[in-house]
Amino acid sequence: MPSEKTTTGKRQVKQKTDLRRFSGSKYKITDAHLHVLNFRQEMQDPAVLLRAMNRTGVEKAVIFGLPVVKIWAEFDREAPDYYLSSDSRCYYYSLTDVMVHEFVSIMPEKDRSRFFPLFCGFNPVDKFAIRDVERIYNMFPGFWKGIGEILLRHDDLTALTYGDTPRINNKALYPIFEFAADKDLPVLVHHNVSSVANPHYPVYLFELEDVLRDFPNTKFVFAHCGISRRVNVPFYYKMIERLLNQYEHLYIDISWIILDEVICPGVTPDKHWVNLLEKFSNRCCLGSDLVTRFERLGTELSRYDPLLDSLSKKAVTDICTKTAEIIYGK
Amino acid sequence: MKSKEIKISLNGSEASIVSSAELVAVLEILDSNDDRKVLNQIGNQLNYLIKNGKDLHELCVMLSDENRIKLFGLIKDNICNIIGNASNLANLLALLADDRSEKALLKIINTKGLRSLIKTVDDAAIILEWVYDSADDMILDMAGADFIMDKCSSGYDVSLILQSLNPGSQKKFIKKAGENNIVKLIHNTRDLAYILRSIPTVVSTDFIKRITPSELKRIISNRNELTKYKNILEVKEYKLLTAKL
Numbered sequence: 001m002p003s004e005k006t007t008t009g010k011r012q013v014k015q016k017t018d019l020r021r022f023s024g025s026k027y028k029i030t031d032a033h034l035h036v037l038n039f040r041q042e043m044q045d046p047a048v049l050l051r052a053m054n055r056t057g058v059e060k061a062v063i064f065g066l067p068v069v070k071i072w073a074e075f076d077r078e079a080p081d082y083y084l085s086s087d088s089r090c091y092y093y094s095l096t097d098v099m100v101h102e103f104v105s106i107m108p109e110k111d112r113s114r115f116f117p118l119f120c121g122f123n124p125v126d127k128f129a130i131r132d133v134e135r136i137y138n139m140f141p142g143f144w145k146g147i148g149e150i151l152l153r154h155d156d157l158t159a160l161t162y163g164d165t166p167r168i169n170n171k172a173l174y175p176i177f178e179f180a181a182d183k184d185l186p187v188l189v190h191h192n193v194s195s196v197a198n199p200h201y202p203v204y205l206f207e208l209e210d211v212l213r214d215f216p217n218t219k220f221v222f223a224h225c226g227i228s229r230r231v232n233v234p235f236y237y238k239m240i241e242r243l244l245n246q247y248e249h250l251y252i253d254i255s256w257i258i259l260d261e262v263i264c265p266g267v268t269p270d271k272h273w274v275n276l277l278e279k280f281s282n283r284c285c286l287g288s289d290l291v292t293r294f295e296r297l298g299t300e301l302s303r304y305d306p307l308l309d310s311l312s313k314k315a316v317t318d319i320c321t322k323t324a325e326i327i328y329g330k
Numbered sequence: 331m332k333s334k335e336i337k338i339s340l341n342g343s344e345a346s347i348v349s350s351a352e353l354v355a356v357l358e359i360l361d362s363n364d365d366r367k368v369l370n371q372i373g374n375q376l377n378y379l380i381k382n383g384k385d386l387h388e389l390c391v392m393l394s395d396e397n398r399i400k401l402f403g404l405i406k407d408n409i410c411n412i413i414g415n416a417s418n419l420a421n422l423l424a425l426l427a428d429d430r431s432e433k434a435l436l437k438i439i440n441t442k443g444l445r446s447l448i449k450t451v452d453d454a455a456i457i458l459e460w461v462y463d464s465a466d467d468m469i470l471d472m473a474g475a476d477f478i479m480d481k482c483s484s485g486y487d488v489s490l491i492l493q494s495l496n497p498g499s500q501k502k503f504i505k506k507a508g509e510n511n512i513v514k515l516i517h518n519t520r521d522l523a524y525i526l527r528s529i530p531t532v533v534s535t536d537f538i539k540r541i542t543p544s545e546l547k548r549i550i551s552n553r554n555e556l557t558k559y560k561n562i563l564e565v566k567e568y569k570l571l572t573a574k575l
Binding site for chain 1: 338339340341343344345348349351352354355356358359360361364417421
């Protein structure tokens, strides 16, 4: 997920000024991946998000907190504001979900229906986690539209988080996936397909497939298609295409660095990805992956325009709004 | 949310912003050659957008050195209120790195502003930590050695200042503050040891030579005390001290 301090893509020293990007994409988009709390579990005024959504033509957004909080360690002179801001560790923080509820509750009533809130504040390596899931789900009946973003294999963040390594096929998560199927809640998961030192081979893909195989009735959304900083295996589009063909209950979100690093590393989008997204447009949605910093919504979402320009009208509608509505809108 | 909207117009496109964070978002999508045009358009209204040191820091991250200097000029009347505290000033100085923009910022802050930001010896030390060479001297000259010494109540405090200075500036500071005044603040062996360790041997040996034997006996009550701090003293320093006791 993007640092709060920097843009997803680096600022181009010589880039063409296009002030329109501040007003977002030229396409109507549902932001399907937006953190309303940061790694300090601080919440921005919802009015700032509403202003940004109104400016950028984002009608709806899938929102959630962060399951972990960064420690302000004794050795940190300054309070860290991102998980990579210092070497201090992170720990699981259940209050994040209550704060997401608060975030929605304090905004004007007419705007609340614009949000699909998800919950994520449980420890994915604790077999008691299902207790916490049931508790938060029942605490705010009818409020939640899904579970996520569950942070599982996530390179540096995994290393910095206390406890066992979180992975999608940890048995502690199995009752949660059953619960999700039972309640028809989609599950948004961040699960790197590989490790930093294995860019040639998706070493953790089998863990995802274990779960996709064992939970055919649970709707999974594969955040950023399993990519992360320094994680980019060859033939990515082929791998994603196979997964989408094989598992009908799998969806993907295009967010964070996958656009810059895989789909559109140059000026024009990769034709294989264009074909893939055209074919599976009803299984794909788009997200800013902002971690608060809502002012940057237009900047983030307008990055997708070159990709969207190369897709058919139907695919654009699916990817920009319809798929998210189908996944989260029930 | 009732906020004053400020309009920016470039190449036929317009954007309205209400906060420094929105200005940062706009700068992200500009050719950096257009940054100056935007700063000029907003002008003094930057004082309305930039609320605190964090806002200012984030804007500076986006701007070139020349445009940072321009920005400081546009908010000069309010810059100390915006920066707020020494820690924020230190963060800014750490970011600037470029000598010209550091000095431009310090010049705009001026003596009165700098003194208002330095409330403790830690404040002075953290500001000095992030400037180098002639900017060290500039801060010492602006704040004044007397003002900084007033914040110090022990030799250890003085050591915090000295360790943030380059050797040339250390000598100047010791001279301006007055060796006798510094020695008066050295209450015990620990104070002395930390002062000596905050300066290189070339400066420390001179410093030791100028401490009178009676002053040294006041500071170091017995040789055992000195032995406790032997590990943080240079051999040459230790020998000089024991010879004087």
